[in-house]
Amino acid sequence: MSDLMKVSSNPHVRSKTDTGSIMLTVVIALLPAAGFGIYNFGLDALILILVTVASTVLTEFLFEKVCKRKVTIGDYSAVVTGLLLAMNLPASAPWWIGVVGGVFAILVVKMLFGGLGQNFMNPALGGRCFLLISFTSIMTNFDCDAYAGATPLANLKSGEAVCILDMVVGRTAGTIGETSMIAIVIGACILILMGIIDLRIPGSYIVSFVIFISIFGSHGLNWAYISAHLAGGGLMLGAFFMATDYVTRPITKNGQYLFGILLGILTGIFRIFGPSSEGVSYAIIIGNLLVPLIEKITLPTAFGKGGARV
Amino acid sequence: MAKLTFKGGIHPYDGKELSKDKPIKAVLPKGDLVYPLSQHIGAPAKPIVEKGDHVLTGQKIAEAGGFVSAPVYATVSGTVKAIEPRRVVTGDNVMSIIVENDGLYEEVEYPKVKPLEEMTREEIIERIKEAGIVGMGGAGFPTFIKLSPKEPEKIDYVIANCAECEPYLTSDYRRMLEEPEKLVDGIKVYLKLFENARAILAVEDNKPDCIELLKKLTKDEPRISVKALKTKYPQGAERQIIYAAAGRSINSSMLPADAGCVVNNVDTIVAVYHAVYEGKPLMNRIVTVTGDAVADPRNFIVRIGTNYHELVEEAGGFKKEPVKIVSGGPMMGFGIFDLNVPTTKTASALLCLTEDDVSRMEPSACINCGRCVEACPSRLVPSMLADYAEHYEEEEFLSHDGMECCECGCCSFVCPAKRSLTQSIKSMRKMQLAKKKK
Numbered sequence: 001m002s003d004l005m006k007v008s009s010n011p012h013v014r015s016k017t018d019t020g021s022i023m024l025t026v027v028i029a030l031l032p033a034a035g036f037g038i039y040n041f042g043l044d045a046l047i048l049i050l051v052t053v054a055s056t057v058l059t060e061f062l063f064e065k066v067c068k069r070k071v072t073i074g075d076y077s078a079v080v081t082g083l084l085l086a087m088n089l090p091a092s093a094p095w096w097i098g099v100v101g102g103v104f105a106i107l108v109v110k111m112l113f114g115g116l117g118q119n120f121m122n123p124a125l126g127g128r129c130f131l132l133i134s135f136t137s138i139m140t141n142f143d144c145d146a147y148a149g150a151t152p153l154a155n156l157k158s159g160e161a162v163c164i165l166d167m168v169v170g171r172t173a174g175t176i177g178e179t180s181m182i183a184i185v186i187g188a189c190i191l192i193l194m195g196i197i198d199l200r201i202p203g204s205y206i207v208s209f210v211i212f213i214s215i216f217g218s219h220g221l222n223w224a225y226i227s228a229h230l231a232g233g234g235l236m237l238g239a240f241f242m243a244t245d246y247v248t249r250p251i252t253k254n255g256q257y258l259f260g261i262l263l264g265i266l267t268g269i270f271r272i273f274g275p276s277s278e279g280v281s282y283a284i285i286i287g288n289l290l291v292p293l294i295e296k297i298t299l300p301t302a303f304g305k306g307g308a309r310v
Numbered sequence: 311m312a313k314l315t316f317k318g319g320i321h322p323y324d325g326k327e328l329s330k331d332k333p334i335k336a337v338l339p340k341g342d343l344v345y346p347l348s349q350h351i352g353a354p355a356k357p358i359v360e361k362g363d364h365v366l367t368g369q370k371i372a373e374a375g376g377f378v379s380a381p382v383y384a385t386v387s388g389t390v391k392a393i394e395p396r397r398v399v400t401g402d403n404v405m406s407i408i409v410e411n412d413g414l415y416e417e418v419e420y421p422k423v424k425p426l427e428e429m430t431r432e433e434i435i436e437r438i439k440e441a442g443i444v445g446m447g448g449a450g451f452p453t454f455i456k457l458s459p460k461e462p463e464k465i466d467y468v469i470a471n472c473a474e475c476e477p478y479l480t481s482d483y484r485r486m487l488e489e490p491e492k493l494v495d496g497i498k499v500y501l502k503l504f505e506n507a508r509a510i511l512a513v514e515d516n517k518p519d520c521i522e523l524l525k526k527l528t529k530d531e532p533r534i535s536v537k538a539l540k541t542k543y544p545q546g547a548e549r550q551i552i553y554a555a556a557g558r559s560i561n562s563s564m565l566p567a568d569a570g571c572v573v574n575n576v577d578t579i580v581a582v583y584h585a586v587y588e589g590k591p592l593m594n595r596i597v598t599v600t601g602d603a604v605a606d607p608r609n610f611i612v613r614i615g616t617n618y619h620e621l622v623e624e625a626g627g628f629k630k631e632p633v634k635i636v637s638g639g640p641m642m643g644f645g646i647f648d649l650n651v652p653t654t655k656t657a658s659a660l661l662c663l664t665e666d667d668v669s670r671m672e673p674s675a676c677i678n679c680g681r682c683v684e685a686c687p688s689r690l691v692p693s694m695l696a697d698y699a700e701h702y703e704e705e706e707f708l709s710h711d712g713m714e715c716c717e718c719g720c721c722s723f724v725c726p727a728k729r730s731l732t733q734s735i736k737s738m739r740k741m742q743l744a745k746k747k748k
Contacts, residue, residue, distance in 0.1 A: 006634050007646065011720075012643065012667065019726045247677055251678050
C-alpha cells in the first residue's frame with residue numbers, strides 16, 4: 001500500500017455514461033434510417049454518407065491539430081454531425097456537396113465557436129441550410145433512379161394526391177434519411193429507451209405542429225392531410241434527432257416544452273405560408289437562436305422556494 | 311399507494327451487499343486515542359484535562375466552548391499523553407487530546423437517571439447537551455439545539471432518518487435490525503419533548519426487513535408510524551426526507567423546525583437513548599468498513615478516537631491495494647490521503663476502493679445534456695452554476711440560487727462530460743458563506 005492516497009472532492013463515484021457513449025448511441029439510433037436510405041436510394045446514398053462523415057471527422061481532426069488542441073474525434077460527436085447532415089442530403093447530390101457541407105458544419109458552425117458544447121446552432125442543420133441556399137438546385141433535386149419528380153410534401157402543397165402508406169414506410173422521394181417514418185421512429189425508440197432523449201421536445205413539437213396545421217392548413221382536422229404532413233419531409237427526423245440536440249436546445253425542462261411549441265409553430269408557418277414545402281430545418285435553427293432567451297425565462301424554482309407543497 | 315419520494319436524485323451502485331449481512335462487531339482500541347476538539351459545527355470544545363492526567367472511560371475531557379458546541383468524553387481509561395494538533399479526515403490539523411490507552415477500560419460511575427416520565431423538558435435537554443451528542447449523519451450539529459426550537463408545541467413531526475441513502479453504508483441498517491428497541495425508545499424521548507408531534511420512522515424500501523421489524527415494534531404506539539420511502543439518493547438529505555415523509559418543503563435559509571419538523575438519524579437517536587435512559591455520554595458509534603479493497607467488510611461499533619488503521623486491521627486488512635479511501639459514503643464523504651486519522655462523532659464509514667473514478671475520468675466540455683438538471687434534488691441548473699462559480703460571477707451565482715445547493719454530488723455523478731460540478735459549486739458556496747460571516 002502506498003503511503004498517500006488519491007484525494008478529491010465528493011462525489012467519489014461517477015456514472016458510466018460519458019459523452020462518447022451518448023454520441024455512439026445516437027449513431028446507432030440513426031442506423032435504421034441510414035440503412036433504409038441506402039436500401040431506398042442505392043449505392044449513391046452509401047457513398048454520400050461515407051464521404052460526409054469522413055469530411056466532418058477529418059475537419060475536426062485537422063482543425064484541432066492546426067490549433068494544437070486536444071483531438072476530440074473520439075467522442076463521436078463529429079460522426080453524429082456527419083451522419084445527420086448526410087441524412088439531409090438528396091441521394092442525387094454529387095459527393096463534393098457532402099464535403100462542402102461537412103466542412104462548413106464542423107469548421108464554421110462548431111469549431112469556430114469553441115467546439116463541442118459551444119455552438120449555438122445545430123452544426124448539421126447549419127451545414128444543410130448553407131448548402132440549401134448556396135446550391136439550391138442540387139439540394140432540391142430529388143430525381144433519382146428509384147423516383148422521379150417531387151417529394152410527397154411538395155405534391156401535397158400543390159394539391160396532388162399522396163400515398164400515406166408509402167410515406168410511412170419511406171418509399172418516396174426525399175433526402176436520404178428523412179423518408180422512412182418507421183425507420184426514424186425505431187431510432188427514436190432506441191434513444192428514448194436508452195435515456196438519451198425524452199419526449200418533451202418531440203412531443204410538444206409534433207402536437208403544436210398538428211394543432212397549427214389543423215387551424216391554418218385549410219383542411220381542418222383532416223386525418224389524411226395531417227398524417228401526410230407528419231410523415232412527409234424532415235419533421236420526424238428533425239423532431240427526434242435534431243431538435244433534441246443537447247447543445248442547441250434549452251437545458252431547462254419548461255424551456256424544452258416552450259422550444260418544442262415554438263418549433264411546431266415555425267414549421268407550420270414555413271410549410272403553409274412559405275414558398276417551399278419544407279420548413280423543419282429553418283424552424284430548428286431559428287429556435288436554436290432563441291435558446292438563451294428561452295432558458296432565461298424558464299429557470300426552475302429552487303426546492304423550497306415556493307411552487308412546491310409547503 | 312404512491313411511494314414517498316422527491317423530484318430528482320440518482321441510483322448509483324449501492325454496494326450494500328458487501329457488509330449488510332454481517333452482525334456488528336465491537337472493536338477494542340489498541341493504540342492511542344485521539345479526540346479532536348472540533349467534531350461538530352460550532353466553537354471547538356475546551357480541554358479540562360492536562361498532560362499526564364489519568365482519565366477513565368466516560369470521563370469528560372473537554373467542555374463545550376460556546377453555545378453551539380459540544381463536550382468530548384474519553385472512551386478508554388488511560389493517561390493524557392498530549393494536547394496538540396492532529397490531522398483529521400478533512401485534512402485539517404485540529405487541536406486534539408491524545409490519550410494513551412491502559413487497556414483496563416475502567417469506567418466512571420454514570421449519573422443516576424430518573425425514568426423518562428418523571429423528567430422535565432429542561433432535564434432531558436440538559437442530559438442530551440451534556441452527553442456531547444451531535445448529528446451523527448455527517449453534519450455534526452449539536453443535537454440539543456435542534457431539540458430546543460422557539461416554539462416546541464409547533465413541532466408536528468419528529469422524523470427518524472432511517473433512509474441510509476449513501477451507497478455502501480449499512481450501519482443504520484444493522485442498528486435497526488439488531489437494536490430496534492433502542493431506536494423506538496429513543497424516539498419516545500423526542501415525543502416527550504414535543505407533545506403535539508407524531509413520529510415518523512422513515513426507511514428506504516430497500517430495507518423491507520427493517521420496515522417490518524419496526525412496524526411490529528410500534529404497532530401499539532399510536533404516535534409512531536413507519537413509512538417506506540422510495541430508494542433513491544439523496545433520500546436521506548434533510549430537506550428531501552422532510553418532503554418525502556411529511557410533505558413539507560424548506561429551503562436553505564429555513565430550519566426544519568420552521569416547517570414543524572425535527573429530523574435526526576438513527577445513530578443520533580440511539581445516542582439520545584443512551585444519554586437519557588442510561589446516563590451515558592456519546593462514546594461510540596457504528597462505522598461501516600467496506601469497499602472492494604477490504605478483506606472482510608462489515609460494521610463495527612467503534613469507540614470515538616480510534617485510529618482508522620485499527621479499523622482496517624479489524625476488517626481483515628486489505629485484500630487488494632486501495633487507490634482511494636473515503637471517510638463516509640462515496641457521494642458525500644471525504645477523500646483521505648492517510649489512514650492515520652481518528653474516528654470522530656460524525657464518521658459513518660471507511661470506504662476503501664481499488665479504483666478511483668474521479669482521477670480515471672478526465673473532464674471534457676459540457677454538452678448541455680441536462681442530466682444534472684434532472685438529477686438535482688434542489689431543482690437548480692448545476693451546469694450553469696458551475697460555470698458561474700468557475701468564472702467567479704458572484705451575482706449570477708447568487709441570483710440563480712446557488713446557495714440552495716445541498717452538495718449532494720448528484721450532478722457530478724451523472725455528468726457525462728465528467729465535470730466536477732459539485733466541487734465548483736461547493737467552493738463558491740464556501741466563499742460566499744465565509745463572506746457572510748465577516
